[in-house]
Amino acid sequence: MSTHHSKSARRKCWLGIFTPQLQLDQLCITQSEMHEIEVVIVRRQKPSAVISANKTALQVGIELGQTLDRAKAIAPSARFIEQRPEIEQEFQHSIAIQLQSMSSEVICYDSETLLVEIGASESLFGGFDPLLDKLRELLSSLGLCFRLGLGPHPHASTLIARYANTAWQMDAKEYKQWLEQRLVTEVLPLSLADSLEAMGVHQVGQWFALDQRSLSRRFDKRLLEFKQLYLGETQTLPTALGFEETFSSKISLQQSVDNTQSLRFVLARLINDLCAFLRLRQQACISCELALHHEGRRNCHPITRIQLSLSEATQNAAQLQSLWQQRLETVTLESPVDGVSLDAGQLQAYEAKTQDLLLNRNQQRTEKNGLIDLIRNRLGTESVCTLCLYDDHRPEQQLETSAKPPAYVMPLGLQRPVGFYPNAKPICAPQGSHHTEYLESGWWLNDQRRIYTIDQDSNGTKRWIYCEKGQWFCQGVFD
Amino acid sequence: MDALTPLLQGSRHIWRGQHHPTEHPSIPSGHPALDQAIPGGGFPAHALSEIMGVYGVGGLSLCLPMVASVSQHSLVALINPPYTPYAPALVYAGVKLDNLLLILPSTDKDLQWSIEQSAKQGSASMVLCWNPQATPKTQRRAQLASEQGQCTTICFRPAAHRHQSSHANLRLCIDASNTELHLELIKAKALVGSKHIRLARP
Numbered sequence: 001m002s003t004h005h006s007k008s009a010r011r012k013c014w015l016g017i018f019t020p021q022l023q024l025d026q027l028c029i030t031q032s033e034m035h036e037i038e039v040v041i042v043r044r045q046k047p048s049a050v051i052s053a054n055k056t057a058l059q060v061g062i063e064l065g066q067t068l069d070r071a072k073a074i075a076p077s078a079r080f081i082e083q084r085p086e087i088e089q090e091f092q093h094s095i096a097i098q099l100q101s102m103s104s105e106v107i108c109y110d111s112e113t114l115l116v117e118i119g120a121s122e123s124l125f126g127g128f129d130p131l132l133d134k135l136r137e138l139l140s141s142l143g144l145c146f147r148l149g150l151g152p153h154p155h156a157s158t159l160i161a162r163y164a165n166t167a168w169q170m171d172a173k174e175y176k177q178w179l180e181q182r183l184v185t186e187v188l189p190l191s192l193a194d195s196l197e198a199m200g201v202h203q204v205g206q207w208f209a210l211d212q213r214s215l216s217r218r219f220d221k222r223l224l225e226f227k228q229l230y231l232g233e234t235q236t237l238p239t240a241l242g243f244e245e246t247f248s249s250k251i252s253l254q255q256s257v258d259n260t261q262s263l264r265f266v267l268a269r270l271i272n273d274l275c276a277f278l279r280l281r282q283q284a285c286i287s288c289e290l291a292l293h294h295e296g297r298r299n300c301h302p303i304t305r306i307q308l309s310l311s312e313a314t315q316n317a318a319q320l321q322s323l324w325q326q327r328l329e330t331v332t333l334e335s336p337v338d339g340v341s342l343d344a345g346q347l348q349a350y351e352a353k354t355q356d357l358l359l360n361r362n363q364q365r366t367e368k369n370g371l372i373d374l375i376r377n378r379l380g381t382e383s384v385c386t387l388c389l390y391d392d393h394r395p396e397q398q399l400e401t402s403a404k405p406p407a408y409v410m411p412l413g414l415q416r417p418v419g420f421y422p423n424a425k426p427i428c429a430p431q432g433s434h435h436t437e438y439l440e441s442g443w444w445l446n447d448q449r450r451i452y453t454i455d456q457d458s459n460g461t462k463r464w465i466y467c468e469k470g471q472w473f474c475q476g477v478f479d
Numbered sequence: 480m481d482a483l484t485p486l487l488q489g490s491r492h493i494w495r496g497q498h499h500p501t502e503h504p505s506i507p508s509g510h511p512a513l514d515q516a517i518p519g520g521g522f523p524a525h526a527l528s529e530i531m532g533v534y535g536v537g538g539l540s541l542c543l544p545m546v547a548s549v550s551q552h553s554l555v556a557l558i559n560p561p562y563t564p565y566a567p568a569l570v571y572a573g574v575k576l577d578n579l580l581l582i583l584p585s586t587d588k589d590l591q592w593s594i595e596q597s598a599k600q601g602s603a604s605m606v607l608c609w610n611p612q613a614t615p616k617t618q619r620r621a622q623l624a625s626e627q628g629q630c631t632t633i634c635f636r637p638a639a640h641r642h643q644s645s646h647a648n649l650r651l652c653i654d655a656s657n658t659e660l661h662l663e664l665i666k667a668k669a670l671v672g673s674k675h676i677r678l679a680r681p
Contacts, residue, residue: 326596367554367601367602368554368578368580368602370600370602371554371556371580371596371597371600371602371603372580374596374600375582375593375596375597378589378592379582379584379585379589379593380585382583383582383583383584383585383589383593384580384581384582384583385580385581385583386576386577386579386580386581387564387566387569387576387579387581388566388576389566389567389570389576416565416567416568416571417565417568418539418540418543418564418565418568418569418572419535419539419560419561419562419563419564419565420562420563420564420565420568421562421563422563456657459533459535459536460533460536460654460655460656461533461535461536461655462535462537462680476562476565477535477562478537478540479534479535479536479537479538479539479540479562
């Protein structure tokens, strides 16, 4: 790294991250098959031109800036997708949330550039180089095509990231030399660049050498503002991304899908964002909701909402992915989906698990909860329960199928069936029975009195039976 | 032949006639007469076993000592029992209720899924399931899931299924009289023919 950064570790140091093909990257991440076919993103405004294309499309001859007609002539089988700024914005926001794990100041500078303040994080990561390695690793894991830029001030960093082809970090002198060699058409809006070019000014150095006040008077005062911006004389920056209290993220699909299997990549992406959000805040979620937005603006199908609840708060992406996958397998889409959003409901403080050599009680509890969550989220809450004992003379009141802890364990010594029917089954009068036992409830509880006996039916099943008002009932079996 | 012997001995997927699979772990059933009859000395661990007979004649009671033992330190799942397992009787038998999970699927598809997932996930050390619609295919999946999740799975099936082929490592038929349980061991590793065992009814 340049010495000026390490010597002034406390000074803010802004890293520019240029992401030239956000929409294409988002498409390839959420729909894996897009890697195999030619995909071209075209500008929405006329004249339509290619603004990004995947490797497969570039290999067949598609070039950036090509007109749509020409691109279609070269690769008629390619998938041409119109640019959608809202998709890029959503994706950039989710990247910014991930970057908050490395810096407290992340700015969405423009639609293609992010600014990250890394000066304060240097010591945390053990220096600039490990920090930048981690950052590159993170961005690559997000499937992004990106370029970094590090300059003497934030605007310089964004310019370097966007336009520098070789050196990506420059000190003030190097930056000024590099900037002066740039073409005005690269760094200025087209209307301003045209005005300068009409005067025979082609390079930024030539522009800077002119009298700026007279230029501003003659053409546009924005010229002076741009010069101040590029030379770092303007300190204003867009507002940094705030630390949101709750997680809510949406991914708009560029092509609608009609089965939940196709949603798994989108879901994985959302879950990764959620877990990054949780890790950053030392929090864990106990429930979350997935909303499937169906295509069509008018008279469309209402949003499908799917809940996932957990026995124990987690920030484990693999666990959430497995549970959501099982949950989605039970969902049938009634209408194609063109957007997916994930909202983390309640958040709790994250309790880190201690690792033991031997299986401890906490680990056992976690494993049990894992199975409970898996079954509950697929089959429904009522499908899993635990057994508890309650102190009551009435047999049907002595057990509870719930997740509540046992209230009281009664002393036992009496013969009881292992199979129990809470709602006793009516049976014919038994032939012979034995082991009579008299049970009654308190007078304040309907004053129930029953005489229980044991008999055996024709199949050889031992039954626990009683007679009430002349009718015999089977309360359980000694299976 | 000398080169073949270690290969045969090394693979637990190859069963050899009258060769006791001592390397395969087993769980004592809690009934010495039954353990003695089963080659290996108990129910095969991390594998599928089947108990076939009329529901209610004593299948669960037969397994209760095993359930009690396993539940002391790990999770036991009961899937689709035809009745509610009665907590007082289970506690009396020594079962630790904290480690017992009751799973009640509403459809056959969910039942098969629950059995496979519970066995495969690795959380439960023992799964007891009542599976009247079991087929050779579902049993094969359950067997593989048990191996993968290191779970001992015991499947209760109707007596009519005894002639169906199955991938279970152990198959028992159960019947009862007034005082005794009649067990017929029809399949086990290294078992030749079948064996009849009589146990006192609890």
